[in-house]
Amino acid sequence: MRRKRGRLARLVLAAAAVTIVFPLALTALWSVSSTWEWPSLLPGGFSLRGYEAVFAAYQRMPALLASSAGISLAVAALSTLAGLMAGRAIALYRFPGRKLLLFGTMLPILVPSTVFGMGAHVLLIRAGLAGTVRGVVLVQTVCALPYTVNMLSDLTAAQGCGLEEQAQVLGCPPLRAFREVSLPGLLPGICASMSMAYIISYSQYFLTLLIGGGRVKTLSTVMVPFLGGGDRTVASAYAVTFLLSVLAVYLIFEGLIRHLTGRRGEDVWNWS
C-alpha cells in the first residue's frame, strides 16, 4: 500500500516538474532561433539575433540592468528594515494597535496594487514623487512589506527575547544585545526576506509604469511590449535575459544564506 502511494506522489511531482520546466526550455530554444515559422515543430535555424536586439546599443542594456537592480536592492533593503522592526514589535510585544498593525501590513497582499497605484498616483504627483526613482522605490516597498513583515515576525517570534535577556544580565546593554546575540540568528532570514523583496520589486510592471510615468525604466517595463509583440524570438530573448538576471541575484542570496547557516536554508522559506 505504502509503495503504491509513493508511486502516485512521484508521478505527480514528475508531471509538475515537466509542466514547470517545459515552458522555460521552450522559451530558451525560441530565444536562439533565427526563424520558427508555423507549423514547424523545430526552429528553422539558429542565431543570436534575438539577443542582439535585446543588447542593441540603443537599449543601453547594461545601464538598464544596473538601474533595475539598484531599484530592487533599495526596495529589498527598505522593506526588510521596516519588516524587521515591525516584525519585532509584533512578535515580542503586546500593545494596543498590534492587531491593527498586523492587519495593515498584510493589506497590500490582498488589495491589488492597481487600486493602490491609481489612487495614490495623484498624491505622489502632488508630493513631487511621480516620475522619479524615489517614488517608484516607495510604492514598490509598500508592496513588498507584507512579505517581509510576515517572514521576519515569524522568525523573531521563533527566536524569542530569551537570549537578549541573558545577554543583558551578563552586562550587555540592550541595543548591543540585539546586535550580538539576536542578529546572527536572524541573518539567514534577513537574506531570505531581501531575496523575496528583490524578486517582487524586479518583477513589478504596472506600478513602475504608472508611477514611473515612462521616465523610470526597468527591465520589466522595457520588456513587456516585446513580450506581447509579434517577434517571438526577441520576446524569448528578453524573457531569458530577465530570468537569468533574477537567477543571478537569487543565487547570490542563496549562497549568502548557505554560508550563514552552514547547511541548506530550506526552513527559512517556510512561512504561512
Add this chain to the structure above:
Amino acid sequence: MLRPLQRRKLRRRLAPYLLSLPAAALVILFLAGLVSGLVQSFGYIPAFGLREWTLKYYRAVFADGALAASVRLSLWISAASTVLSAVLGTVLCAALVRMQGRNGAALQIVRVPIQVPHTVAALFTLSIFSQSGLLSRILERAGALAAQGGFPNLISGPSGGGILLAYVWKEAPFVAYFVLALMQSVSRRLDEAAATLGASPVRTFFSVTLPLSAPAILRASLIIFAFSFGAYELPFLLGATSPKALPVQAYIEYINPDLKHRPYAMALNGVILLLTLALAAAFFAVTERTAKKLGGGHEA
C-alpha cells in the same frame, strides 16, 4: 522629572510604537492611496472642477453592458483560476509531503514559477497555446488542424482561457508552498497515529491531513483570488479586445485624455476594492480562528 522606574516602564511601552514607525508610515501611504481613489470614485475631484458627491459612476459601471461584462469576466477568471490552483496546489503539496526527505529537487523546481513574473508567464502561454503556438503546430502535424485559424482562440477569445492557464501555472505552486509547512507538521504528527488506528493512507489524507491543512489552503486561496481579481499584467497581455478584465479597463479609463473618464476608472477600482476588502476580512477571520485553535500567543 520621572522616577527612574517610571522612565524604564515608559520606554518599554513606547518601544513597539517606535519600532513600527517605518512600516506604519508605509501602511498609511497605502491607505491614503485607497481613500484617495475612493473619494474620486464618488465624483469628488476638485482639481477637475468636480465637487458633487454622487453614486452615478458606480451606477454606470453596472448599467453599462461593457463594464458589467468586465466585472463578470474578472469574477470568472478569478474564481476558476483559484479553484483550479487550490486543487492542483493541494495535490502537489500532498505529493511533496509524501516524498518528505527525498523531495529536495522537486522543492526547488516548484519554487520556480513563484519567482517568474506574470509577464513572462504570459509569454509562455502565448508560445504554447496561441494560434501560432506549439500546441497548434503539434495538432497540425498530427493532421488534426488545417490552418492556424482552426485552432481555438484561447488567448484573445472571450473565454479568458489563456489568462486562466497562466494563472494556474503560477498560483498552484504558490498554494503548494504556502500550505507546505502546515501539511508537513500535520503529517509528521498524525500520520502514524492514524495508521495505528487502522486508516489507509488515502483515508488518512482525506479525514485528517486535508481538514487540518484547510485553513492554510483557504488563506492561500483568498490571497490568489484577490490577486487575480485586481492584477493588470496577465489580462493585459493575454486578454481579448472585449470584454477587458476590470483592472485593464480601469487603467484604460484612467489614462484617457478626457479627464471626465477619471471617476469611471475610480469606480471600477472601487468595485475591485470592495471585493478584495471582503476577501481580506475573510482572510483575517480564518487567521484569527486558527490562531485561537492552536492556543496562539506567547507571554510578553
Add this chain to the structure above:
Amino acid sequence: MELELKRLTVELGGKEILHSLDCRVEDGCFLSLLGPSGCGKSTLLKTVAGILPQSGGEVWMGGRCVDDLPPHRRGAVIVFQDMRLFPHLTAEENVAFPLKMRGVSRQERRRRALELLERVQLGGLGGRRPHQLSGGQQQRVALARALAAQPNLLLLDEPFSGLDEELRGQMRDLVRRLHDETGCTTLLVTHDREEARVLSDRILRMEAGRLLPPEPGA
C-alpha cells in the same frame, strides 16, 4: 552583596503575580526559594535582575536602591532553566562573553574563560558549539559564564530540572562548591525540597506570589 526586597509587587498582563514581598538576604548567603510551579518564583528572579520592572515596591542591593539600574548594570546574573547559551558562539566564547562586555582584552578573556571552564570540569571542550554538548555540559558552561560576570548576586532558576538523577547530584555539588569558593550571594529557585535542604543556608517558601513565614527549626 546583600539583597533586600521592600513591598515588592509585580504585575504581568494585568494580573498581580507578586504581592508586596518583603525579604532580606545577607551577603554571601545561599538561599533556596521553594515553591510549586506557577507561584511566581521565576518572575521574582527576573524582577530582581531588572528584566521585569515592578509595579510597586523597591529592590535594594548592597545597601542602595537599584530600581534606576537597567539589568546590564545591576550585576544580578540569572542562569535560566533553558540555559540560553548563545548558539553562534563556542563554549569558550560563551564564557568569555561577560568579559567582552567589560572590555577585557581578547587574550585575557581567553585565559580567564579557559580557567573557568577548568573549574567546572569542562577543560578541553571550549571549542565546541552548544549543540555539540550534552545537557549537563551545557549547564556547566552556563554556570561558568555566569561566574565570569563576577556577579553581585547569582540567581539560579531551577537549573537542574532537565538533568537525570546522577547529573543532578554532580551539579548540586558543583554549585555548592562554587558558592563556597566565591562567597557570592546565591538565590536558588527549586521545587525540590530535598535539594533546598541539602544545598542552602536558608530556605524561603513561596506560594501564590507570597513569601511564607519561615518554618520553625528550618
